[in-house]
Amino acid sequence: MQDASIGGMVATNASGTTAVRYGSMRDQLLDLEVVLADGTVIHTGTRAKKSSSGYHLTGLFAGSEGTLGIITEITMRLHGIPEYTMMARCTFDTPELCAVAAQNILLGGIQVMRMELIDATSIAEVNRQNGYDFPDKHSLFLEFAGARAAIEEEVKLTAVLMNDLGCENWEVASDPTKQKEIWKARHELSFAYQHINGLDETGSDVCVPISRLPELVAYARQLIDESGLKGGIWGHVGDGNFHTLVLFDPKAKGQREKAEYTNEALAIRAIEVGGTCTGEHGVGLGKIKFQEAEHGAALEMMKNTKRMYDPQGILNPGKIFFM
Amino acid sequence: MQDASIGGMVATNASGTTAVRYGSMRDQLLDLEVVLADGTVIHTGTRAKKSSSGYHLTGLFAGSEGTLGIITEITMRLHGIPEYTMMARCTFDTPELCAVAAQNILLGGIQVMRMELIDATSIAEVNRQNGYDFPDKHSLFLEFAGARAAIEEEVKLTAVLMNDLGCENWEVASDPTKQKEIWKARHELSFAYQHINGLDETGSDVCVPISRLPELVAYARQLIDESGLKGGIWGHVGDGNFHTLVLFDPKAKGQREKAEYTNEALAIRAIEVGGTCTGEHGVGLGKIKFQEAEHGAALEMMKNTKRMYDPQGILNPGKIFFM
Structure with missing residues (x-):
């Protein structure tokens, strides 16, 4: 990395x-x-x-x-760096409920600084790799930042909204050391998956309208479960953007295809509900196949733009579209 | 209008x-x-x-x-509509100081909702048209909006910053009727100028880096004064964007040219200091002449874009550039 x-x-x-x-x-x-x-x-x-x-x-x-x-x-x-921050974490019974929670926080007008989902599988993986004992449930990580008085109000309101949804394990901290502890599982997440020897990984980067986020997160979990492979979900749920990570044994026949099917099915569903196949990482080579479904007739104008700026095809050729 | x-x-x-x-x-x-x-x-x-x-x-x-x-x-x-608002107004000895005040508020991390400058000439015009007696000085109008506790803190901090700069006539209100009263001169500004019979008006729309705003506002005032015509300055100083309005008698020889010279000189200076000839109103016909100075070699790519999207020149022809 x-x-x-x-x-x-x-x-x-x-x-x-x-x-x-x-x-x-x-x-x-x-x-x-x-x-x-x-x-x-x-x-x-x-x-x-x-x-x-x-x-x-x-x-x-x-x-x-x-x-x-x-x-x-x-x-x-x-x-500017905000004068005051607080961090919080809580858990829910399903990843879908985490997405609903994110939705309710946004609808409540709470201007969070960060709002991250990590599903139970991924928390368990972080625990296993590091010997931690974070509640291995679907978790929502929150950061609040701004003027102290406003932040304290926002945290109170958020706690009420989360309780109304049946959250568990609500923890909140203003002390810097405790803040770090609360977010530890989030910060160490990608390293945890990288430490699984012998397995390859593949992932997705969909972003959907916030109103469709709960169903997409549920669909992602279903796809991973159906693949029979180990995988997790996490993401920037305040934007409607989340990632899946599916692990596969490159030597085991058919595993790579099963893993990649989860990405494809999820990208196609994201586009169907008015979202995008890539919220933050770009198209590159891997998402060329979704460009027509996502952009429709606009794709031709994008290709014309490419031809206009790069008539000889010398600038990062082969990326974003097949010309 | x-x-x-x-x-x-x-x-x-x-x-x-x-x-x-x-x-x-x-x-x-x-x-x-x-x-x-x-x-x-x-x-x-x-x-x-x-x-x-x-x-x-x-x-x-x-x-x-x-x-x-x-x-x-x-x-x-x-x-979302913020839960709580407060409005304030204060005056300074020069329009330049109003711009410095805007700069200090932004540097202080205060997230204002609105921050408007109106120069003394324009306040005097509003007073004259309506029989008001607002202090006819260079004025800064402020709106604060958000969580009540945060807003009350922001207003206190702003009052300190404004005092440090030697502001006068500081007024602040949370009561809706008083809020309206405080901003009255701003809201009635453009009508006031429109009611001057027999005169035409011309105006500018420059936007510059906040760091260069004080000198540009001072330069604008100087240009209007040198033209010998009546004119005012106001603008969205939190964005570095402000307008001049210069009145001229279309029947008086040379007045139109003098008025338009203020616009041109100001636009060119704005571009020189790293800004734009139009912050919010667009190019249309009147600002075509500044496009090359502002965009340089990029202008050719803009024209190529126009040719690509509109090869026959049927879409709002003649606007933005000479093709």
């Missing part, structure tokens, strides 16, 4: 746990310096916070995965 | 007084249905809150002023 670079994050319009508060990379950009296929250097924006001048090329290059030009300089807005 | 329509606001990437909190129209969009020049209907996005799939055509159509396709359906995100 390597750290994400700002350039890579812009090129894929990446995001992460704080996107629920600040949006994804595209939302942070003021200007890009881009080298075009013929060597021309352009600036796509200015340093002004907003503009109604010309076409919005900044947004076009963000998420274009190097296929339209090479981004060589990035001007982005910064956000 | 007519009300803005959502379609028109998307087509110009318009914004207004709450953009300092929520961003401009482009930031609210999830999906657009667009009819292309050849009649093809496309959708540019999905209903998911974020996506890394395909090129960001939504952002491209927003602000394209009807030159790339006709927007026929708009899916946008909504924001």
Whole structure:
């Protein structure tokens, strides 16, 4: 695992746990310096916070995965560090209920800083790898950040909403050490799965309207269970974005196909309910097959855009679409 | 004066007084249905809150002023109504100090809902038209909105920051009627200027990095004073976006040219300091002349985009650039 670079994050319009508060990379950009296929250097924006001048090329290059030009300089807005934070964690009987909980928090107007789901299988895996004893149930991780008085109110309101949904194991902390402890299972999640020797993994990155999130999370769990493989679900549920991770033995016949079927079925369902096959990681090669279903007639205009910017096909060829 | 329509606001990437909190129209969009020049209907996005799939055509159509396709359906995100609001107003000796005040509020991490400047000339005009007696000084109008406890803290902190800068006439209200009274001069501003019979008006819409806002506001005041014409300044200073309005007698020789010179000089200076000639109203015909200075080599790619989407030049021809 390597750290994400700002350039890579812009090129894929990446995001992460704080996107629920600040949006994804595209939302942070003021200007890009881009080298075009013929060597021309352009600036796509200015340093002004907003503009109604010309076409919005900044947004076009963000998420274009190097296929339209090479981004060589990035001007982005910064956000101040909030004065006060609190972290919380609670568990539910189903991952679907975690998604409903996320929905209720958003509908309650609570401006969380982060809101993450980890399903029971994944918590159990973190426990097993590290000797922890976190309740191995479907868990919702929350961070609140802002002015102290406002945060204390938000946490109280959230506790009421979670109780109404029948949450268990509610824990909340303002002390920095305890905050870290509460979120430990979330932070160590991807390492836990990487430590399973001899198995490969495959995963998905769907993002759906928040109103459809509970059913999609339930469907993802069902797909993994039906595959007979070991796998987990986690994600940035405040955005409607979540991941599956399915483990398979590359030497066992048919396992890879079963694992990959869960990704495909989930991506197709996400698109059907008005969502996207990739919420934050990009298309690359693996999601080319979903582009037509997701973008329909717009795909042809995207291809025309590619042809216009890169007539000789020299910029990250073969990515995003089959030309 | 007519009300803005959502379609028109998307087509110009318009914004207004709450953009300092929520961003401009482009930031609210999830999906657009667009009819292309050849009649093809496309959708540019999905209903998911974020996506890394395909090129960001939504952002491209927003602000394209009807030159790339006709927007026929708009899916946008909504924001909840905050539970509590307070409004404030104070005055300073120069419009430049109002801009510094706006800067300090942003640097203080105070998440204002609105933050507006009106210069002394314009306040005096509102007073004169309506028989009011608001202090005819350079004024900063503020709205705070959110959780009550947080808002009360923000207002206290703002009062300290404003006092440190030597503000006068600080007034603040939570009572709805008093809130309205405090902002009255702002709300009635554009009507006041429209009631000056026999005179035409022209105006600008520059947006600059917040760090350059004080000098630009001072420069705008200087340009108006040097023109010998009557004019005012107001704007969404939390975004670095402000307007000038210069009145002229269309029958008096040279007055129109003098008024328009203020716009041109201001737009050019805004571009020089890393800003834009139009923060929220669009290019149309009047700002075509600034497009090359603002966009440089990127302008050619914008024109290529126009040619690709509209090869026959049937979509709002003649707007944004000379082709």
